[in-house]
Amino acid sequence: MTISNLEEIECPNGHVFEAELLSAISVSDNPKLKNLLIDEEINLVSCPECGKVFYAECFILYHDSKNELIAFVYPLSFQNQAVQCKIKMRKEFELALENFEEKQKINYEPLMLFGIEDLVLLLLSEQDIEDEEAVLKCLASKLLLDTADIAPSLARKLKIPKVLPFPRGGKKLEAKSLISGLRILIEHNSNLLHYVEFLKKISEYETIFEDIKDDIN
Numbered sequence: 001m002t003i004s005n006l007e008e009i010e011c012p013n014g015h016v017f018e019a020e021l022l023s024a025i026s027v028s029d030n031p032k033l034k035n036l037l038i039d040e041e042i043n044l045v046s047c048p049e050c051g052k053v054f055y056a057e058c059f060i061l062y063h064d065s066k067n068e069l070i071a072f073v074y075p076l077s078f079q080n081q082a083v084q085c086k087i088k089m090r091k092e093f094e095l096a097l098e099n100f101e102e103k104q105k106i107n108y109e110p111l112m113l114f115g116i117e118d119l120v121l122l123l124l125s126e127q128d129i130e131d132e133e134a135v136l137k138c139l140a141s142k143l144l145l146d147t148a149d150i151a152p153s154l155a156r157k158l159k160i161p162k163v164l165p166f167p168r169g170g171k172k173l174e175a176k177s178l179i180s181g182l183r184i185l186i187e188h189n190s191n192l193l194h195y196v197e198f199l200k201k202i203s204e205y206e207t208i209f210e211d212i213k214d215d216i217n
């Protein structure tokens with residue numbers, strides 16, 4: 001659900017006025033909002049007295065159901081109240097779950113962020129990973145690879161891509177098979193830095209595979 005509220009705002013020159021600010025963003029309702037947010041164009045206001053244009057900070061609930069991302073974005077100045085924010089977030093999350101139509105599907109934890117900048121950085125880094133995943137999907141058949149997906153929230157938690165390469169006909173439920181798939185991909189394109197990083201990680205700690213194998217489909 002995308003929600004905006006009329007809020008009282010003070011401009012950097014001390015003028016007080018009211019403006020409509022977004023306090024909840026649902027990307028599934030309104031995909032364009034994600035780009036506006038990344039371009040830092042949401043909640044930009046212009047002071048009616050002095051004309052100053054600035055970003056009006058307020059609490060934002062960000063939800064992208066496809067990517068399994070729920071972020072509670074508190075104003076940066078709340079950073080020293082992290083514990084209280086976390087308690088508040090838990091309560092509000094439980095409440096929100098009761099209102100979500102797709103509540104059965106929400107089995108992932110919300111993230112707590114401070115400042116819109118942190119959300120923008122997170123979205124940009126996930127876009128980078130998505131670009132690499134798109135390259136893998138494109139190359140898969142040429143490189144005789146199969147791909148398998150894991151849940152976006154799990155991939156985010158482990159800081160790994162959510163589309164994984166396996167040699168065609170290989171066993172998808174084995175770490176060694178995933179490692180060969182990653183090697184084939186990277187030998188072909190060593191610019192896929194998130195996959196390079198993942199190969200390094202899983203070659204060192206094959207046990208990472210235990211965290212993902214039940215989720216592979």
Ligand SMILES: [Zn+2]
Nearest residue numbers: 011015047050
């Ligand atoms: Zn002003």
